[in-house]
Amino acid sequence: MTRVSIIGLGWLGEPLANYLRANGFEVKGSTTQTEKAKRLNQQGIEASRLKFNPHPEGDRFQHLFDTDILFVNIPPRTRTMPESFHPEQIKFIKEMAIQAHVPWIIFVSSTSVYPDKGQIAKESDDLSQEGNGNQAIIKAEEVLRSAPCPFDWTIIRFGGLLGADRIPGKYFSGKENVIGDSPVNYIHQEDAVRLATWVIQQEIKNDIINGVAPLHPQRKAIYEKNAxxxxxxxxxxxxxxxxxxxxxxxxxxxxxxxxxxxxxxxxFTYRLE
Structure with missing residues (x-):
């Protein structure tokens, strides 16, 4: 049975853990919250408390690195922390993975690495130029892929993770001067979970993929339909x-x-909380 450790059992990580378990994988993972770790353990998901600040802090988390696949899914916190913070988090994770001889790391990245310059963005785009997108996440990707790299890696650049209780139109309800004519780059929670599982099942290794729905309606159409x-x-x-x-x-x-x-x-389907 293939073992998957999910660093970050959050909005994407927890449903992914449940989906992987239902599809025959052995799953364990981490959360930053003690009470959530208790709840997940009661539900049958072996969970430990672990936070990268940017160095690791937590309880009994070393066993997470005894795995076939390490799925790294932690928020970059780019709004509240310096640009160097997220790359440092990934540096610690990488060092621990190398020490534990983890064979494959899947890293959840973001389409925010691409700049907003009125263009169609592809995985092959050169992101090394100044003025490109989210530098913290770009540099985190570089940390993962740079030498030494004695493991296989996969980078999934997810678009806006929506669906379930994340409703884009609700965030802009009643607001003025909302951008309405740009294309959206979204992926539904169910498809994000299915895509991550598919990457594992198809063994998509040493590659970068965009995780985003193929159709891109304008924002105004989304917000009006949600409302x-x-x-x-x-x-x-x-x-x-x-x-x-x-x-x-x-x-x-x-x-x-x-x-x-x-x-x-x-x-997309949603549920009002």
Missing amino acids: KDLGFPPPLSYTTAGNSWKEINADKILALGFTFKFPNPLD
Whole structure:
């Protein structure tokens, strides 16, 4: 039985753990919260408390690195921490993985690595130039892939993770001057879980893929449909994005054979909490 350790049993990591278990994997993982670790253990997911600050802090977490696959899914905290913080987190994880002889690391990255310059973004884009996207995440990717690298690696650059209780239109309900004419780059929670599992099952190694739905309706269409379907006010007014947008290309994962349950963000399902 293939063993998967998920560093970060959060909004994506916990449903991924349940999905992997249902598909025959042995799963354990980490959370930053003691009470959540207790709950997950009661539900049958072996969970330890672990936080990278940026060095590791927690309880009984060394066993997480005794695994076949290390799935690294921790938020970069780029709004509250310096640019060096997330790369340092990944540096510690990488060092611990090397010491434990982890054979494969899957890293959850973000499409925010691509700049908003009015372009279609692909995995092959050169992100080394100044003025590119989220530098903390770009540098974290570089840390993972740089020598020494005695393991296989995979980078999944997810788009906006939505669906379930994350409703894009709700965030802008009743607000003014909301950008409405740029394309969205979203992926539904169910498809994100399915994609991560598919990467493991298909052994997509030493590669970078964009995890984003292949269709890109405009933001205004999404916000208006959310408001109509779920019964809250739409934005009060809209503005234009100019050249501050990007469209994330999903051709690579489609060519590799992944099929989306929700290819169109206009069809995403949600639940009001």
